[in-house]
Amino acid sequence: MRQFWKGPLLLLLSLPLLGCSFAYDQGVRLEAEERWEEASISYREAVVANPDNSIYHEALQRVNRQAAQENLQRYREHLAAGEGVKAFARLQAVRQQDPDLAEVAEEEKLWSHVLLSGRVRFEFEQLQTNVRLADEMQLQIRFNTPAGKTISAPISSESGIFFVEDLTYRQNPQIFAQYSVQSIGLQLVRSEPSGLSRREYQKFIDFREIQPLRVQGQLDFPTTMVPSRYLISDRSRVLLRQQNPQEWSPPRLVQYELLLQGDRIAVRSTDQRREFAADILYWNLEDQRALLDFGVYDLRFQKENRNWTIRRQDYQEPTDDYLLELAHNLALSSYFFHSGIAYPFVAQP
Structure with missing residues (x-):
């Protein structure tokens, strides 16, 4: 009887880990394709499911810095086009993705x-x-x-x-x-x-x-x-x-x-x-x-x-x-x- 329950129990215990692994693996694939925003979402899912995994945290921070640079460029484009609301939304996204970026703090003052x-x-x-x-x-x-x-x-x-x-x-x-x-x-x-x-x-x-x-x-x-x-x-x-x-x-x-x-x-x-x-x-x-x-x-x-x-x-x-x-x-x-x-x-x- 113990042997009968052992397999299903191990499967149930491993499901959260499989979920984390899937989200992380998907993030790796998206990062390799330089799809920074999507990779950030996948890595964030992995971090939420397994908050003690330092590898997941490092991956999230890494792609967030890349996503921040991408959003900063889009911010400049919207600004040049006179699209203030869209520009400010991009600036707020940059603030969340890379809070230490000096240019963001200076732009927010304007x-x-x-x-x-x-x-x-x-x-x-x-x-x-x-x-x-x-x-x-x-x-x-x-x-x-x-x-x-x-x-x-x-x-x-x-x-x-x-x-x-x-x-x-x-x-x-x-x-x-x-x-x-x-x-x-x-x-x-x-x-x-x-x-x-x-x-x-x-x-x-x-x-x-x-x-x-x-x-x-x-x-x-x-x-x-x-x-x-x-x-x-x-x-x-x-x-x-x-x-x-x-x-x-x-x-x-x-x-x-x-x-x-x-x-x-x-x-x-x-x-x-x-x-x-x-x-x-x-x-x-x-x-x-x-x-x-x-x-x-x-x-x-x-x-x-x-x-x-x-x-x-x-x-x-x-x-x-x-x-x-x-x-x-x-x-x-x-x-x-x-x-x-x-x-x-x-x-x-």
């Missing part, structure tokens, strides 16, 4: 992150009345970036909150003042009789692809490290700000200038309005991160003119501040610290 966020309040009865139903509908806000591109953020149908991240490379943080709202609307997907789907973007507010005609002055950003402060604890000042209470139907052409005035950003524009611009800029020197707060927008449909109007709302109570809710999103927590100065946008006659 990148800044920005979060654009706010809230849009609709009268949903008006929205449903004036939009033809579709198979899929998503409220959306689109932004103009300083680089001349468009980025989009979904607007939550429950809370009205929106947010989207962007990256900049080798830019002075003053560049963040140049982000602007391009449009607010509804992304629709409708099924055609042919079986294909047709996408349509119905704009309620359209500022178009605008850029400042001129940017003058400087903002007083800290040049030395200061202790970061939790942004939410400083938000009480927001309650004191008075926004323009009048509803506004933007003209077909909005033109504006930015005047950077130390601790504030003055906006000189058509109709002396600034709803297309952010409301407050926060900057964290330590983490190279910015938060662009666009405030709370109120959109209404005017039956007599058959158009939508926009205005930025005042905060009447602390609970009106959407950032209190957004701060619960742990994935965005790094954006809720700043270097002690909030830069408000103000209308300039």
